Amino acid sequence: MHDIRAIREAPEAFDAALARRGESGVTAELLHLDEKRRESILAAETAQAEQNRAAKEVGAAKARGDEAEFERLRDLVARKKSEISTLQEQARTLDAALADKLARIPNLPADDVPDGADETDNIEVNRWGERRDFGFAPKEHFEIKGAAAGMDFETAARTSGARFVNLGRGVARIHRALAQFMLDTHISENGLTEVNCPVLVRPEAMFGTDKLPKFGGDSYETTNGWWLVPTSEVPLTYSVADQILRADDLPIRLTAHTVCFRSEAGSAGKDTKGMLRQHQFEKVEMVSITRPEDSEAEHRRMLRCAENLLERLEVPYRTVLLCTGDMGFGARRTYDVEAWLPGQDTYREISSVSTTGAFQARRMNARFRPAAGDKPQFVHTLNGSGLAVGRTLIAVLENGQQEDGSVRLPAVLAPYLGGRTMLSIDGNLI
Structure with a gap:
């Protein structure tokens, strides 16, 4: 199995090595999945932070007797909870797809392995x-x-x-x-x-x-x-x-x-x-x-x-x-x-x-x-x-x-x- 971080750092070298084994154009799809996966993870983390802040402010609004703000914040916490769940599921799906792609890619040949077809x-x-x-x-x-x-x-x-x-x-x-x-x-x-x-x-x-x-x-x-x-x-x-x-x-x-x-x-x-x-x-x-x-x-x-x-x-x-x-x-x-x-x-x-x-x-x-x-x-x-x-x-x-x-x-x-x-x-x- 390959390390996506290594592929991210040197995609051209990875493609060149795989080309010796008859595989071509692999990194573009891998990096696209990896980018979407990381975007989902970041979005989920951002939403989680927003939910946490809103949850803390809910108690303060209630203590002040600000009913309108209390209801707004409570609705925001509920929406963020749903958003986080959706983003986390999306990240899991993308992560599984990336792992499956990586699992199907052959090992890279050593430098001294001769190139050849059969x-x-x-x-x-x-x-x-x-x-x-x-x-x-x-x-x-x-x-x-x-x-x-x-x-x-x-x-x-x-x-x-x-x-x-x-x-x-x-x-x-x-x-x-x-x-x-x-x-x-x-x-x-x-x-x-x-x-x-x-x-x-x-x-x-x-x-x-x-x-x-x-x-x-x-x-x-x-x-x-x-x-x-x-x-x-x-x-x-x-x-x-x-x-x-x-x-x-x-x-x-x-x-x-x-x-x-x-x-x-x-x-x-x-x-x-x-x-x-x-x-x-x-x-x-x-x-x-x-x-x-x-x-x-x-x-x-x-x-x-x-x-x-x-x-x-x-x-x-x-x-x-x-x-x-x-x-x-x-x-x-x-x-x-x-x-x-x-x-x-x-x-x-x-x-x-x-x-x-x-x-x-x-x-x-x-x-x-x-x-x-x-x-x-x-x-x-x-x-x-x-x-x-x-x-x-x-x-x-x-x-x-x-x-x-x-x-x-x-x-x-x-x-x-x-x-x-x-x-x-x-x-x-x-």
Whole structure:
């Protein structure tokens, strides 16, 4: 969310920054609403002062026995009371309209974010790992014999519809092992604190983490008005809402493994085969709450946390800096880590690591006090996938596939699989 005072002070700069994201002519309407709102507030305050003066004079007129003046003043007090009520309601309406407009404006991009229209304008900043020479035509994950034996799309479709899957046999255990490996690494090596958090949240939490009001169609609302989380970024980040933290408490670094839900609105016809794009999936999330001066370094640190997981899983990847046209609504800067999927002969996103600056903090009123007696400031919030479990499973299966349909598994997973290192063609671990 944006500060109307900052927009008021530098409207041209605000418009120029938003133009990089394809938004134009925003400040004129905002400033018009803001001016009308402030006029209503001032008029209400003026009327209140006039009412107060008249109310004091009513008693004096009565004491003097000036009946005509007494009646005039009493009528004036009544008229001012009605006028104040009308002006205050007008101010509330304008304030709500302004807040709604501000809530629908995306974050301003950082200066180093490249301008661009879509993913073709993203900039590659890192690449790791040698793409394996298979000696045969590699298959997509759902075509590999051993993997296909543990993926039941038909039963899931009968139960829940398209874009769901039942995992079984060794595939289910690998999926669970991946999530455990990610969590253990974040907790033991990356300094994150594990949280077992709800996957049902109130609309205030969705708003505070910029998922509402503009993108409600991308998520699932329950019949009682709660929302299924699109990612545990929502409950983790919102955990500091309406708080004034101590500077010594920062940074706060959290991680959670949860089921996530997305409607995949607008993705009709995309990735319809396999489990790349699902309505229900699992993810291990990273969230950091920092002081403003520390958020840039924290962004780089979180990116390395995500990249290191893929390196240890022996999955080649590349990292791209997203352009202004491809960034998410709340992001100030985003790096996507894309795993190499030989079955598709391309890199696919497996983690997005974003800094939002104070954008989310202002929406949920999350602040910290730099020192005793100092005025509270907004914290900075960052989030990133560490990693998307299902997509990591796909990457592990495709990169480890053998010509006979079995899969060689990363050595780092062996402790989580009872020492087993292969997925056989019948879907069992050996």
